[in-house]
Amino acid sequence: MTGHENNLSHLRIGLDIGGTNIEALAVDPSFNVVGKFSRATHADTPEHLVASAVDAIQQVLAEAQVTPRHLNSIGIGVPGLVETETGIVRLAANLNLTAYPLGAVITQTFGVPTFLENDVRLAAIGVYRWLQEREITANMAYLSIGTGVSAGVVLNGRLHRGSHGMAGEIGHITVEPNGALCNCGARGCLETIIAGPAIVKQARGQVSFAVADHEVHAGHVYQAARQGNPAAQKIIKRVGDYMARAVQYLIMTYDVDKVIVGGGVTAAGAAFLTPLFTGLAKLRQQSDLFDTMLSENKLCLLPQDYNAGTWGAVYLPDELHQH
Numbered sequence: 001m002t003g004h005e006n007n008l009s010h011l012r013i014g015l016d017i018g019g020t021n022i023e024a025l026a027v028d029p030s031f032n033v034v035g036k037f038s039r040a041t042h043a044d045t046p047e048h049l050v051a052s053a054v055d056a057i058q059q060v061l062a063e064a065q066v067t068p069r070h071l072n073s074i075g076i077g078v079p080g081l082v083e084t085e086t087g088i089v090r091l092a093a094n095l096n097l098t099a100y101p102l103g104a105v106i107t108q109t110f111g112v113p114t115f116l117e118n119d120v121r122l123a124a125i126g127v128y129r130w131l132q133e134r135e136i137t138a139n140m141a142y143l144s145i146g147t148g149v150s151a152g153v154v155l156n157g158r159l160h161r162g163s164h165g166m167a168g169e170i171g172h173i174t175v176e177p178n179g180a181l182c183n184c185g186a187r188g189c190l191e192t193i194i195a196g197p198a199i200v201k202q203a204r205g206q207v208s209f210a211v212a213d214h215e216v217h218a219g220h221v222y223q224a225a226r227q228g229n230p231a232a233q234k235i236i237k238r239v240g241d242y243m244a245r246a247v248q249y250l251i252m253t254y255d256v257d258k259v260i261v262g263g264g265v266t267a268a269g270a271a272f273l274t275p276l277f278t279g280l281a282k283l284r285q286q287s288d289l290f291d292t293m294l295s296e297n298k299l300c301l302l303p304q305d306y307n308a309g310t311w312g313a314v315y316l317p318d319e320l321h322q323h
């Protein structure tokens with residue numbers, strides 16, 4: 001069928017624009033996947049960023065063998081402060097965007113309604129849909145631990161955005177007033193302890209690795225801990241305790257039934273989960289309230305192969321039209 005249009009229509013495209021890669025997904029009206037594409041993000045100028053996003057959309061259209069007139073909507077996740085109503089990216093430092101009308105630009109390019117949302121809020125929509133296929137849950141939080149730390153919260157089946165779409169930005173809760181300097185300018189944010197780069201930073205000079213310095217990621221620290229390196233074990237234990245607190249904050253603030261954890265750092269799998277469960281168990285021992293609220297079965301790992309961002313992006317129009 002190459003070179004021919006097929007008869008698909010009313011398709012949706014979901015785009016997850018990260019600092020490194022853009023992931024694109026196309027689905028039919030029954031949410032069957034009809035196209036997928038991934039490419040590098042060029043974010044040195046807004047023009048290059050738009051060109052990368054447009055290319056990702058064109059490539060996924062080509063894979064589905066359709067043209068823009070077969071599309072119903074485009075949903076886009078952006079790492080930053082996003083105005084969903086206007087389609088303006090207020091601030092996305094990793095993408096070099098400030099007050100940029102990304103929604104309008106993409107709408108004009110393809111002639112298709114385009115919706116924007118913060119990437120982690122959007123991923124929470126995707127995670128919620130994933131969870132609903134396994135168990136019916138009205139209240140859920142998605143905790144993303146990767147280059148940064150952030151959460152997205154679904155309450156009574158709806159994404160909880162807050163006044164500025166920033167509800168769930170727990171990476172910037174102060175946990176150590178005199179702690180390490182955070183990217184946001186403050187000291188001792190949760191992110192300075194449990195984010196991937198923070199885990200690596202704590203291991204520098206303490207743990208020696210078989211790979212070059214710039215190639216070390218959090219997974220290597222977990223691996224060293226598993227292999228019995230005492231310094232790595234100490235770091236991972238501390239990180240696990242603070243991750244448990246992140247879960248505690250989400251459960252105590254929103255009374256969610258589930259906290260689904262995802263993001264690059266969770267790729268360590270069991271090595272990641274064990275210290276987190278240990279941290280939760282320590283909290284449970286402290287009080288009957290914690291013992292009741294912080295049960296182990298509230299915590300769940302998102303499978304690495306589920307792309308919550310792009311799935312959230314294809315479901316985004318439904319979320320916005322529920323008002």
Ligand SMILES: [Zn+2]
Pocket residue numbers: 171172182183184185186189191
């Ligand atoms: Zn911060």
